Amino acid sequence: MGMESFVDLYERRADYVYFMCSRLELDSDMAQRLTQAVWRRVRRQLPQLAGKREEHWLCSKIIDVHRKFSRKVATDESGKVAGLSEEQRLTSALMRLSLEFRWPLVLREFAGFDYDDIADIIGIPEGTVRARMGRARALLNKYQEEQL
Amino acid sequence: MITRADVDDELVSAYMDGQLSPTEEKAVASLVQTDQSWAERLDAFQQDAKRLRKLPVQELTDQMREQILALSDSNLPAGAERRRVPRFRRRWMLLIAVVVPTVFTLLFFSNPNDISRLYLKKDGLELQAGRSILDEDIESSKTWLSPKLWGKYAPEDTSGLGFQVDAEELEDRTVQGEVEYDFDGDGKVDRRELYEVAELDARKGWERFEPELEKVEGDFKEFIGGEVRVTLRVPPGGKKNFRVSGTPGELIVPYRGLRTSKGAYE
Numbered sequence: 374m375g376m377e378s379f380v381d382l383y384e385r386r387a388d389y390v391y392f393m394c395s396r397l398e399l400d401s402d403m404a405q406r407l408t409q410a411v412w413r414r415v416r417r418q419l420p421q422l423a424g425k426r427e428e429h430w431l432c433s434k435i436i437d438v439h440r441k442f443s444r445k446v447a448t449d450e451s452g453k454v455a456g457l458s459e460e461q462r463l464t465s466a467l468m469r470l471s472l473e474f475r476w477p478l479v480l481r482e483f484a485g486f487d488y489d490d491i492a493d494i495i496g497i498p499e500g501t502v503r504a505r506m507g508r509a510r511a512l513l514n515k516y517q518e519e520q521l
Numbered sequence: 522m523i524t525r526a527d528v529d530d531e532l533v534s535a536y537m538d539g540q541l542s543p544t545e546e547k548a549v550a551s552l553v554q555t556d557q558s559w560a561e562r563l564d565a566f567q568q569d570a571k572r573l574r575k576l577p578v579q580e581l582t583d584q585m586r587e588q589i590l591a592l593s594d595s596n597l598p599a600g601a602e603r604r605r606v607p608r609f610r611r612r613w614m615l616l617i618a619v620v621v622p623t624v625f626t627l628l629f630f631s632n633p634n635d636i637s638r639l640y641l642k643k644d645g646l647e648l649q650a651g652r653s654i655l656d657e658d659i660e661s662s663k664t665w666l667s668p669k670l671w672g673k674y675a676p677e678d679t680s681g682l683g684f685q686v687d688a689e690e691l692e693d694r695t696v697q698g699e700v701e702y703d704f705d706g707d708g709k710v711d712r713r714e715l716y717e718v719a720e721l722d723a724r725k726g727w728e729r730f731e732p733e734l735e736k737v738e739g740d741f742k743e744f745i746g747g748e749v750r751v752t753l754r755v756p757p758g759g760k761k762n763f764r765v766s767g768t769p770g771e772l773i774v775p776y777r778g779l780r781t782s783k784g785a786y787e
Contacts, residue, residue, distance in 0.1 A: 389684075391581040391589075396725045399580055405589070410717075412593035413733055441717065463572055481538065488540045493537055507531030507541060510566045517569075 379416050386431060390415075395437050396483045397475065399464050410438045432484060433494045457520050461466035466516035477502050507508055531561050539571070592737070622677060637779060639749060643666050643768030646749060648781065661761050662754030669706060670743040673781035680716075680741075683731045684770040685752060688721040688763045695720050695757040696763055698732060700772060702739070704747040710741035711747075712770060718756050721763060741775060746782075749774070 380492045390411055395404040414434050422430050457465060465477065476495050488506070492499040535541050553560045558785040581589075639646040643657075646667035657663065688694035698716040703709060714737050719730040751772055755761050 382592075383593070387586055387589070391585075392578060395579045396576075404579065409589050409592045410733070410735070412589055416593045417551050459572070460576065463569070464576065467573070478573075480571055488535070488538070494563040499716075503535050504531050506538065507529065510534045510569065511530040513569055514565050519611060 379419055382415070382419070382422075382427075383412065386427065389428070390431055390435065393479070393484060394431060394439075396467075396479045397435070397439050407439060407442055408437075410442055411435050414438050428484065429486070429491055429494065431488060432480060432486070436480075436494055439472070439476075462517045462520040463513075465520060466513050469516045470509055470512055474505055474512060477505050478509040478513070481506060530562070533559065534566060534580040537563060576607065579672055619739065637675075637770045637774055637776055639650070639667055639751075639774060639779075641684060641751065641772070642763075646751060647780065656764070658762070658764050659753065661770045662752055663765060664750055664752040667749040668749060668781045669746045670744045670779060670781060671746060672774075672776035674743050675777045676741070676777050678775035678777070679773060680714075680775045681731055682716055682771075683729065683773070684765065685727045685729050686719070686721060686753070686763050686765050687725065688723065688726050689725045690723050691721075691762060692723040693760055694763050695724075695756055695759045696730070696753055697759075699751040699752045699754070702747065703739070703750075703753075704742040706742055706748060708719045710739070712737070712741060718759075743778060744779065 381505070391408045393403065394407040395401070396410060398404045398407050411431075411434055414437065415431065450509070468476045469519075470478065477491050481488075482495060486494065486501045488499050492502045497505075523550065532541065532545060532549050536546060536553075539546075541549065548719045553563050565729045576778040639648060641667070643661070646665045650677075682699065682700060686696050697718045700714040700716075701710045702712040704711045715735050717735045719732050721728055734736075753765060755763070
């Protein structure tokens with residue numbers, strides 16, 4: 374695929390990729406940096422897209438890049454912060470989730486992938502996805518209650 | 522057979538997602554209908570999922586869209602703007618995009634003296650390839666400085682950093698490359714490139730890295746007696762000590778006719 378294919382893909386999927394990145398990193402500056410890194414990867418690896426589902430492939434690139442990206446960015450381990458709105462408690466709880474739990478939750482809730490797709494995208498067994506989804510939801514709920 | 526004791530957050534969560542086997546689904550359905558605490562647990566999960574999906578969406582602005590596209594190609598200067606063009610014109614642009622780089626590539630390979638690499642040698646960055654005697658233990662960082670350089674910027678050429686390092690059997694070692702350009706020799710950094718962190722394995726043996734650009738500040742310009750500085754360092758918070766070899770460490774720069782005050786080879 375050449376430049377036109379990349380530009381076409383970008384025009385079609387720029388919003389989708391940014392949306393997913395902004396769910397993994399709620400800080401807009403971080404989300405933008407992640408998005409840039411993802412599109413650099415996509416441009417380089419575009420020939421690999423042939424014959425694959427576009428959203429699935431893009432999400433696997435997002436997770437790959439986020440995996441490297443987040444090694445340099447600490448997970449928000451902040452504890453209780455007073456006076457948060459319900460929405461802030463939810464976003465704060467989401468960012469407190471370690472990546473092993475945040476990835477499957479984000480892929481499920483915001484992209485609607487089934488567990489077998491999530492397993493493929495993250496590169497873990499399907500049973501592990503199921504276990505992590507349960508733990509992710511439990512922790513998300515617990516972290517919000519801690520902020521009350 | 523699934524008993525009440527077997528049911529946990531994992532099963533309730535998978536039930537909510539419709540990802541259980543028929544047997545499991547039947548067991549969990551029965552449980553949430555008869556056990557108030559599990560019904561509340563399922564409801565809490567469902568409410569969280571609903572609220573997650575209702576979180577406000579950050580819009581990608583036109584400016585961000587253009588910037589991301591420009592930065593997705595590390596050869597393009599940051600902030601470069603892309604004009605929207607009709608499809609039929611894009612076909613012509615595609616043709617040009619294929620033909621022009623091909624011609625330049627042919628020209629480049631037909632002229633081996635057209636240097637666009639700076640090699641990481643023991644005493645600094647050098648235009649001349651050849652055998653490097655660099656093999657050095659680095660505690661936290663090492664910087665290579667080029668001689669004064671002159672050269673014409675070739676935006677169609679590629680750029681990148683490649684280096685060879687080893688941490689022997691030390692674990693969790695990382696190295697990050699930074700390149701600073703001072704194009705006119707006034708002592709001020711005109712362009713700074715930060716490359717992604719390279720993770721070294723804990724096995725003895727050189728590892729070659731060609732990391733991607735993580736951050737760029739400033740644009741390329743003509744070299745008029747300027748300098749390049751390459752630094753390999755342990756990133757903040759990283760563990761110290763690694764070894765570096767100059768074979769085949771190099772900085773590829775998008776310049777034609779790059780030379781020092783003494784000529785193309787110093």
